[in-house]
Amino acid sequence: MSVLVVGLSHRSAPVDALEDVALDGEAVTKILDDVHGAAHLSEAVIVATCNRLELYADAATFHGGIDEAGALLSRHTGVPLERLTPYFYVHYEERAVSHLFHVASGLDSMVVGETQILGQVREAFRLAQTSGVTGRVLTELFQTALRVGKRAHAETDIGTAGRSLVTVGLASIVPSIARSESQPVASSGTSWRELVSGLRALVVGAGSMSALAATTLAEAGAEVVIANRTLDHGSRIASSVGGHAVPMSEVADHVGEVDLLVSCTGAAGVIIPYDLVEAAMEYRRGRPLGILDLALPHDVDASVSDVPGVVLTDLSRLAQKQDADGGAVADDVEAVRAIVVEEVSGFTTARRAARVAPTVVALREMADEVVEAELARIEGRLPDLDDHARNEVRATVRRVVDKLLHSPTVRVKELASQPDGASYESALRELFALDPRSVEAVAKPDTTTESAKRGENS
Structure with missing residues (x-):
C-alpha cells in the first residue's frame, strides 16, 4: 500500500475553478464515506480549504488510485472530470509525503507561512478519523505532518514572515479607506494596524477565518460587529472580541454604517450583492468602504469594485499581490525547506524499515x-x-x-x-x-x- 495525493490548489488552478470545487464539511464527509467502498483506496483524508482541495489516500495501485480519487472529487463537487483533470496534481509515496509536509508548514500557502493551514490540516485529519477511514498509514503520516508544521513555526520566523490572508488583505485595503475626512492620510511609515484603530468593521460569518478576522481587527482597535445566520455562534465570537452580534438579515443596515466589511461564510453563492453595496454607498455620501472577501465561492459580487468609493480585495487580488511581493522572507523559507527535507527523509526511512x-x-x-x-x-x-x-x-x-x-x-x-x-x-x-x-x-x-x-x- 502506498501514499497518494490527488488535488488542486491556487498553484495549479484559477480562483474560479477553486470556487467550483469548494466543499463544506458535510460534502467532505460524504467523500470519506464513499472511500469505505472503494476498490483501490483503503484510507483517506480530505484537506478542503478556500485555496485547495486534496485527497490523501493509502492506495493499493497507482493508476487505480488516481482514477478512483479523481472520480470521487468529480462526483462530489459536481464538476466533470475532464474539467478538473487539467488542474489536478498527483504526488506518490515520498513526493506525497513531502507535499503534505510543505502544506502543513505553510510553504504551499497563498500567503507563505500563514498559520491557519496547520489547524485546517488537523481538522481534516480529525474528520477522517471520525469517519473511520484512517488507519496505520495515514495516521502516522498526518501526525508527523502536524509535528513538522509545529516545528517549522517554533524553529523559524516563517509565521511572522508570511502573514495570514486576513492580515495581508487588511494591509492592502485599510490605507486606501483611511484617506477620508475622519482619518489622517496614511504616510509611507504608517502601519495599517494604526489606521484601523477607531474604525468600525462588520465581519460576516462565524467560521475560523471570520473569527481570525474579528480578533485581528479588535486587537488593532477596531469596533467589531459579527453577522451570522446562527446568532448564538456570532455572539460567541463577538463576546470574545468585545463586539456585538447581529442576525444576517441586518447586514444591509450595517454596511452603510461601517468602514470595513470582511466576509467569509462558505455560502453557496453571493450574499453581498451589487445592489446592496450600491445603496449603502449612496447612504454613505462619499465615505469609502473597504471590502475583504475571503470566501470561496465569493460572498461579494465582484462588480461592486465598480461602485465609486468601494475598495475591494478578494482571493484573486491577494494571489496577484503575493506574486508581486515575492512571498515571505527567503531565509525563513529556506530554513523551513531544510526542516521539511530532513523530516521527509526520516519519515520515509522509518517507513521503509x-x-x-x-x-x-x-x-x-x-x-x-x-x-x-x-x-x-x-x-x-x-x-x-x-x-x-x-x-x-x-x-x-x-x-x-x-x-x-x-x-x-x-x-x-x-x-x-x-x-x-x-x-x-x-x-x-x-x-x-x-x-x-x-x-x-x-x-x-x-x-x-x-x-x-x-x-x-x-
Whole structure:
C-alpha cells in the first residue's frame, strides 16, 4: 500500500475553478464515506480549504488510485472530470509525503507561512478519523505532518514572515479607506494596524477565518460587529472580541454604517450583492468602504469594485499581490525547506524499515512452529527425559534458532531502510518460503487498536 495525493490548489488552478470545487464539511464527509467502498483506496483524508482541495489516500495501485480519487472529487463537487483533470496534481509515496509536509508548514500557502493551514490540516485529519477511514498509514503520516508544521513555526520566523490572508488583505485595503475626512492620510511609515484603530468593521460569518478576522481587527482597535445566520455562534465570537452580534438579515443596515466589511461564510453563492453595496454607498455620501472577501465561492459580487468609493480585495487580488511581493522572507523559507527535507527523509526511512517488520515477525512465528514441532518429536522419541534435561534441550534448540535468525533479520531491517529495501524483504520471503498469508495477517492492523487510537486522537 502506498501514499497518494490527488488535488488542486491556487498553484495549479484559477480562483474560479477553486470556487467550483469548494466543499463544506458535510460534502467532505460524504467523500470519506464513499472511500469505505472503494476498490483501490483503503484510507483517506480530505484537506478542503478556500485555496485547495486534496485527497490523501493509502492506495493499493497507482493508476487505480488516481482514477478512483479523481472520480470521487468529480462526483462530489459536481464538476466533470475532464474539467478538473487539467488542474489536478498527483504526488506518490515520498513526493506525497513531502507535499503534505510543505502544506502543513505553510510553504504551499497563498500567503507563505500563514498559520491557519496547520489547524485546517488537523481538522481534516480529525474528520477522517471520525469517519473511520484512517488507519496505520495515514495516521502516522498526518501526525508527523502536524509535528513538522509545529516545528517549522517554533524553529523559524516563517509565521511572522508570511502573514495570514486576513492580515495581508487588511494591509492592502485599510490605507486606501483611511484617506477620508475622519482619518489622517496614511504616510509611507504608517502601519495599517494604526489606521484601523477607531474604525468600525462588520465581519460576516462565524467560521475560523471570520473569527481570525474579528480578533485581528479588535486587537488593532477596531469596533467589531459579527453577522451570522446562527446568532448564538456570532455572539460567541463577538463576546470574545468585545463586539456585538447581529442576525444576517441586518447586514444591509450595517454596511452603510461601517468602514470595513470582511466576509467569509462558505455560502453557496453571493450574499453581498451589487445592489446592496450600491445603496449603502449612496447612504454613505462619499465615505469609502473597504471590502475583504475571503470566501470561496465569493460572498461579494465582484462588480461592486465598480461602485465609486468601494475598495475591494478578494482571493484573486491577494494571489496577484503575493506574486508581486515575492512571498515571505527567503531565509525563513529556506530554513523551513531544510526542516521539511530532513523530516521527509526520516519519515520515509522509518517507513521503509517498518515495512519489513511483518515479514520478520512471520519468520519468527514460522521458526517457533518448527521448534515446537521438533521438540514434540524429541519428547515423543525420548519419553524418559527428566524435567532438567527436557528444559536444557528446549533452551538449546531455541538458542540455536535465535542465533541463526539474528543476523539475517537485523541485516534485512537495515537494508530495508534504503530506497531499494523492498527487494531485500522479498528475498527474505523467498529464501524462507514464507506464506504470504502469514505476512499479511501480521501486517493487517488490529481494528480494535485502531479504533482506540481514533478515540484517543479525536
